[in-house]
Amino acid sequence: MKLALYVTLLTLLTISPAHGIITRHDVDDKECQELGARYAASVAYIGGCMSTLVEPGWLLTAAHCMRGEGVGLETALHLEVPYQVEQTFVHPDSDIALVQLKNPVRNGKPIALYNQKNELGRNVVFVGNGVFGNGCDGLAGEDGNLRGARNTVIEATQYNLVFLFDKPETATNLEGISGPGDSGGPALMEIDGLLYVAGVSAYQKGNGFEEGHYGVSEYYSRVSTHYPWLREVIDNSKPDQTPED
Known part of the structure; x- marks a missing residue:
């Protein structure tokens, strides 16, 4: 861009x-x-914004949700259950981002x-x-x-x-x-x-x-349009995840 x-x-x-x-x-x-x-099982909340569960340990959201003072990015909430964030990936040129969780979401329905x-x-x-x-x-x-x-x-x-x-x-x-x-x-x-x-x-x-x-x-x-970048990030950053108790 x-x-x-x-x-x-x-x-x-x-x-x-x-x-x-x-x-x-x-x-x-x-x-x-x-x-x-x-x-409901396919969305989660992070940083005051919505996100979509696209794999058990990955959320798709907007890049501008990952920026700003006081934005809480340590925890995502799915069906009222908190999940710790491993790291975030913000596209350098577009308003799209990925959030990697420390553990996969239980009872989720990835899209x-x-x-x-x-x-x-x-x-x-x-x-x-x-x-x-x-x-x-x-x-x-x-x-x-x-x-x-x-x-x-x-x-x-x-x-x-x-x-x-x-x-x-x-x-x-x-x-x-x-x-x-x-x-x-x-x-x-x-x-x-x-x-x-x-x-x-x-x-x-x-x-x-x-x-x-x-x-x-x-x-x-x-x-x-951003599919190649999204897949590259997910495929190259998968941790050895185990479900949270």
């Missing part, structure tokens, strides 16, 4: 990081919580990294437990409940998958985006019955709208 583009990316991250799940105003919140609960370049037009599921809200009223509050939302890839750049928070007239049945609390969370894609993580929550553009309202754009770091 060229330096100018990287600087622009960092500026966007500073202005509007992507964090919690904001959904349609005309959908029962219970449906969103039920969708999120399906993936495969997506490595194909055919994401455009595909449906995804976002998962998060940060600030919730809806497209009409915007941000509402935080209750710690895991929620899910659906969206569609409208653009696939070299480094990002792009989504738009559509109004109900043109939206998916559980349309939503991220909001404060879930940077690093996954864009999950199901193909032929298999589940993959295709993107990592990175940042938003307001497009003239307030955060959390219909019309904003969502940007997720594109896993397929």
